[in-house]
Amino acid sequence: MARFEIDILGCGAAKPTLRHLPTAQVVNVRDKLFMIDCGESAQISFCRSRLNMTRLGHIFISHLHGDHCFGLFGMLSTMGLSGHTGEVVIHAHADAERLFRPMLDYFCRESPFDIRFNSISPNSSEAIYTDRSVTVRTIPLKHRIPTCGFLFEEAEGDRHLRGDMMDFYNIPTYCRSAIKQGENYITPEGKVIPNTILTLPPTPPARYAYCSDTMYSNRIIPYIEGVDVLYHEATYGDEAEALARQTHHCTARQAAQLAREASVGQLVIGHFSSRYRDENVLLAQAQEVFANTTLAHECMKIVLRK
Amino acid sequence: MARFEIDILGCGAAKPTLRHLPTAQVVNVRDKLFMIDCGESAQISFCRSRLNMTRLGHIFISHLHGDHCFGLFGMLSTMGLSGHTGEVVIHAHADAERLFRPMLDYFCRESPFDIRFNSISPNSSEAIYTDRSVTVRTIPLKHRIPTCGFLFEEAEGDRHLRGDMMDFYNIPTYCRSAIKQGENYITPEGKVIPNTILTLPPTPPARYAYCSDTMYSNRIIPYIEGVDVLYHEATYGDEAEALARQTHHCTARQAAQLAREASVGQLVIGHFSSRYRDENVLLAQAQEVFANTTLAHECMKIVLRK
Numbered sequence: 001m002a003r004f005e006i007d008i009l010g011c012g013a014a015k016p017t018l019r020h021l022p023t024a025q026v027v028n029v030r031d032k033l034f035m036i037d038c039g040e041s042a043q044i045s046f047c048r049s050r051l052n053m054t055r056l057g058h059i060f061i062s063h064l065h066g067d068h069c070f071g072l073f074g075m076l077s078t079m080g081l082s083g084h085t086g087e088v089v090i091h092a093h094a095d096a097e098r099l100f101r102p103m104l105d106y107f108c109r110e111s112p113f114d115i116r117f118n119s120i121s122p123n124s125s126e127a128i129y130t131d132r133s134v135t136v137r138t139i140p141l142k143h144r145i146p147t148c149g150f151l152f153e154e155a156e157g158d159r160h161l162r163g164d165m166m167d168f169y170n171i172p173t174y175c176r177s178a179i180k181q182g183e184n185y186i187t188p189e190g191k192v193i194p195n196t197i198l199t200l201p202p203t204p205p206a207r208y209a210y211c212s213d214t215m216y217s218n219r220i221i222p223y224i225e226g227v228d229v230l231y232h233e234a235t236y237g238d239e240a241e242a243l244a245r246q247t248h249h250c251t252a253r254q255a256a257q258l259a260r261e262a263s264v265g266q267l268v269i270g271h272f273s274s275r276y277r278d279e280n281v282l283l284a285q286a287q288e289v290f291a292n293t294t295l296a297h298e299c300m301k302i303v304l305r306k
Numbered sequence: 307m308a309r310f311e312i313d314i315l316g317c318g319a320a321k322p323t324l325r326h327l328p329t330a331q332v333v334n335v336r337d338k339l340f341m342i343d344c345g346e347s348a349q350i351s352f353c354r355s356r357l358n359m360t361r362l363g364h365i366f367i368s369h370l371h372g373d374h375c376f377g378l379f380g381m382l383s384t385m386g387l388s389g390h391t392g393e394v395v396i397h398a399h400a401d402a403e404r405l406f407r408p409m410l411d412y413f414c415r416e417s418p419f420d421i422r423f424n425s426i427s428p429n430s431s432e433a434i435y436t437d438r439s440v441t442v443r444t445i446p447l448k449h450r451i452p453t454c455g456f457l458f459e460e461a462e463g464d465r466h467l468r469g470d471m472m473d474f475y476n477i478p479t480y481c482r483s484a485i486k487q488g489e490n491y492i493t494p495e496g497k498v499i500p501n502t503i504l505t506l507p508p509t510p511p512a513r514y515a516y517c518s519d520t521m522y523s524n525r526i527i528p529y530i531e532g533v534d535v536l537y538h539e540a541t542y543g544d545e546a547e548a549l550a551r552q553t554h555h556c557t558a559r560q561a562a563q564l565a566r567e568a569s570v571g572q573l574v575i576g577h578f579s580s581r582y583r584d585e586n587v588l589l590a591q592a593q594e595v596f597a598n599t600t601l602a603h604e605c606m607k608i609v610l611r612k
Contacts (some may be wrong), residue, residue: 015387016350016380040380041347044322066383066413070376074322074346077372081321099412106405107372 002030004154004206004305006229009045011270011296013235014067016040021298022067023212023271025231026051027152029134035059035075036150036210042071043078049299053082058129060136061092062212063122063147064099073103080111087114091128091136093146094119122146125223131155139223141214144248149211151223154305159199169193206304209264212271215245216254221262228304230259231296234269237282252282256289270296308336310460310512310611312535315351317576317602319541320373322346327604328373329518329577331537332357333458335440341365341381342456342516348377349384355605359388364435366442367398368518369428369453370405379409386417393420397434397442399452400425428454431529437461445529447520449554455517457529460611465505475499512610515570518577521551522560527568534610536565537602540575543588558588562595576602 005028012020022039026046033056035042046053056079061069069092076088090096097117104115120128120138123146129136132155139149158180166176171185179185185193209224212233224230234252236244244251252269259267267290272279279295286293311334318326328345332352339362341348352359362385367375375398382394396402403423410421426434428446435442438461445455464486472482477491485491491499515530518539530536540558542550550557558575565573573596578585585601592599 014383016353016384018350018354021350022380040377041350044324044327044347047322048324064412066379070380070383070413071346073372074328074376077320077376078322095412099409103405103409106370106401107376 002305004029004152004208004303006208006231006302006304007049007051008268008270008296008298008300008302009042009049010039010298011272011300012039012067013271013273014065015274017274019277020272021045022070023062024071025210026056027208029152029154031055032057032131032133034129034134034136034152037062037068037212038071038075039067040070040074043075045298046075049301053079054084056084057087058089058091058136060128060150061090061096062141062149062210063143063145064093064095065145065213068213069096072100073107076104076108076111076115080108080113084113087116089116089118089129091118091120093122120148122148125151137223139209139211139220141211141220142217142248143213143215147213149209149214149220149223151210151227152208154205154207156205157202159195159202161199162197165193165198169198171198208302208304211258213249215248216250216258218258218261221258224258224262224264226263226265228265229268229302230262230264230266231268231270231302232258233271234282234286235271235273237276238285240273240275252286252293253289256286256293259290259293265292266302267293268296268300268302269293308611310335310458310514310609312514312537312608312610313355313357314574314576314602314604314606314608315348315355316345316604317578318345318373319577319579320371321580323580325583326578327351328376329368330377331516332362333514335458335460337361338363338437338439340435340440340442340458343368343374343518344377344381345373346376346380349381351604352381355607359385360390362390363393364395364397364442366434366456367396367402368447368455368516369449369451370399370401371451371519374519375402378406379413382410382414382417382421386414386419390419393422395422395424395435397424397426399428426454428452431457443529445515445517445526447517447526448523449519449521453519455515455520455526455529457516457533458514460511460513462511463508465501465508467505468503471499471504475504477504514608514610517564519555521554522556522564524564524567527564530564530568530570532569532571534571535574535608536568536570536572537574537576537608538564539577540588540592541577541579543582544591546579546581558592558599559595562592562599565596565599571598572608573599574602574606574608575599
């Protein structure tokens with residue numbers, strides 16, 4: 001098990017302020033970087049967070065509103081100038097390739113890496129990326145245009161060897177790797193020692209869910225149930241609940257209700273409307289419902305596993 | 307005569323740093339705003355400079371490299387959210403409309419103003435905008451792709467009334483506006499007093515020239531001769547002159563040579579390569595050739611007329 005962290009690059013809403021940048025964040029799983037949304041100026045925040053562009057291979061775009069994707073061209077151009085090679089995959093709604101490809105062909109024609117689009121459907125939850133360390137699934141959300149969130153789920157790790165049993169059976173080092181992966185041990189005398197006696201279960205996989213932009217919908221609960229950290233949009237406060245519904249956004253209290261109903265470990269709220277000069281009013285409303293709530297901010301690092 | 311100022315929103319080169327934003331600036335002529343180039347994050351710098359988006363009607367793009375135009379989508383989206391109405395004209399190479407129109411149609415479809423493209427040719431100098439206060443002309447530059455600079459020239463103002471002559475001929479107030487505009491005065495006795503006796507010449511129109519990106523070329527001298535302020539790119543220092551030539555950029559010293567040869571009033575250098583942590587090395591090299599040189603920086607205001 002190793003690193004699983006999230007860097008918040010931007011957590012403002014569509015109308016920019018001097019306090020927040022538009023939405024972007026980076027999930028680091030065992031030093032592979034995955035970007036979620038790429039609002040304007042994401043590349044600057046990326047540098048400020050001292051992240052390594054050459055480790056970024058996948059960009060997940062929740063929906064095609066400008067504040068979630070206008071930073072893509074600058075990001076990809078700079079990745080080219082920074083010596084990124086190989087391939088970068090943009091996971092986004094099918095319209096993205098039609099819109100972005102002509103721009104990328106024109107502006108990034110000297111790019112040293114390939115850009116591939118993976119069209120994602122916002123109607124059902126699908127595993128859209130898997131490697132040895134992590135699986136990324138979509139979460140269908142309810143917004144004005146097709147939108148999905150993303151669930152990052154760590155791969156299950158090895159079982160933990162019981163030191164006392166290793167000693168008791170005098171198990172040679174060369175056998176231990178297989179036992180960690182669930183195999184039984186056969187003594188020199190031919191006796192089978194079941195794996196369950198020799199090991200303890202693996203550490204439960206850490207899970208991170210990103211839900212933005214979306215109106216309140218308890219249909220997403222099955223997808224986010226019990227995650228370690230839920231990042232959820234909280235564009236408005238209680239006083240603007242009607243506006244939230246009208247614009248298909250959430251209030252901070254609604255985000256907290258979801259966090260409670262889904263029994264998540266921690267709630268981080270973001271996508272703050274420019275109308276709030278001090279988002280502590282949103283935090284207070286959320287914490288009335290779900291105590292373990294935090295306000296997102298630029299350059300915030302959320303650590304699920306060090 | 308009234309305000310003529312330039313706000314520098316970004317003066318870095320293609321590879322972003324935490325010290326500079328990519329190229330963008332705003333020319334304010336009598337409270338009408340004109341943007342030159344629109345690199346990523348221009349809208350944030352625009353807000354930071356406390357400029358009023360509703361006064362911005364024209365955006366001039368020097369060339370279609372990303373660091374000079376990737377901020378356009380965010381800028382235009384936010385102008386829509388800020389209640390801009392009427393029309394915004396984007397003056398740019400002909401490719402711009404083909405590339406940007408599908409993006410704008412998709413992302414700014416609810417925009418309350420129209421966006422019009424004016425295709426500009428970088429091969430010759432043309433007046434591309436004129437109103438009562440200012441004329442904007444293109445300046446052909448030499449870069450890797452078609453590129454032009456821009457010359458902002460104030461309209462000639464009224465002649466100045468000579469107070470002593472107004473008293474001497476006892477000229478009524480209602481006649482003075484016409485005299486300012488060059489008319490003679492006819493006394494009640496029918497005697498014609500020539501305008502040249504009654505007035506002094508208008509204040510010379512202020513002129514601002516923007517030249518970026520470009521390699522050194524003395525062919526631009528006729529276009530910029532005697533301007534009050536020249537903003538010129540100075541991507542590199544002396545040690546990188548070969549690289550400057552190869553990438554069709556300028557050294558600070560070359561920018562200063564142009565400023566001297568064209569007898570400009572003041573030189574402001576910008577478009578600094580990310581390799582320079584302290585641009586004072588560029589400033590020193592330029593000042594050896596042209597003393598009245600200044601380094602651009604974000605939020606700098608250049609005042610030609612208050």
